[in-house]
Amino acid sequence: MNKQKLRRTPPQELAVAAAGYQREAVIPHCPTCAAPCCKLDKLVLELEWAQVKGLWQLEESRKAFDKRLATGRGPIEIRPANGLYYAHSKPCPAFDAACGCTVYTTPLKPVGCSDFPVYENEGEIMADLRCEAVDIEALKAALTRDLGPDTRIRQSADRDFPFLVTLSVQR
Ligand code: SF4
Ligand code: SF4
Known part of the structure; x- marks a missing residue:
């Protein structure tokens, strides 16, 4: 070699x-x-649609979800921008106060969480x-x-x- x-x-x-x-x-x-970062009180989580869908356990289509966001029907902690989503001000749904991150070894974990x-x-x-x-x-x-x-x-x-x-x- x-x-x-x-x-x-x-x-x-x-x-x-x-x-x-x-x-x-x-x-x-x-x-x-x-002050766990996963509470997202200081940090902003950048997410792909697949991660939003998986972490928030959504059943609806992306189009329906985007419409829900645009009409102010939440989740209020998520903002869409440039084809991505940004979560802030409420704990990440994958955060378990006792066990930490429940998706740490899965594709649902955003890149920013590793960085x-x-x-x-x-x-x-x-x-x-x-x-x-x-x-x-x-x-x-x-x-x-x-x-x-x-x-x-x-x-x-x-x-x-x-x-x-x-x-x-x-x-
Ligand atoms: S990486 Fe760990 S030690 Fe650092 S803020 Fe997050 S939970 Fe706290
Ligand atoms: S995906 Fe895991 S590491 Fe990232 S913010 Fe959520 S609980 Fe924390």
Whole structure:
């Protein structure tokens, strides 16, 4: 087998490191989190129609559902836009306070749920400080450990959303 082909690109290495931090530092904290993101009081969930249909256990067609939304007959927490749906302000229907996410290993789980709160984006690491489990200094230490001692990390925050931190990694 050609080992060269198995080497990861720098963005892939960042994605693996981000997933490792989530696995080690974030997910173990979720069962005791004081402000679970799945309540959607701070976060907005971006959904495909199939996910809306599955999570809200809808029987009707997409056309009928869209008409229901357009005429203000709910669910009030869902807004349609650009062919997608956005849920906010009420707990996700898949959230079980005792067990956490009931669809975590299924296609119903939106991509954003896997990404939050630490993920790779266009060759940088994004960290969302709205998650109480994220410790930015610990994250930087974990990245340096995983990517090598020559790693240099520059930190910046979004001007409009300061809880969104970008870590630019140079090696
Ligand atoms: S906010 Fe963070 S720690 Fe809390 S439930 Fe969400 S991912 Fe887990
Ligand atoms: S799908 Fe699961 S992880 Fe995503 S918001 Fe709902 S309960 Fe949370």
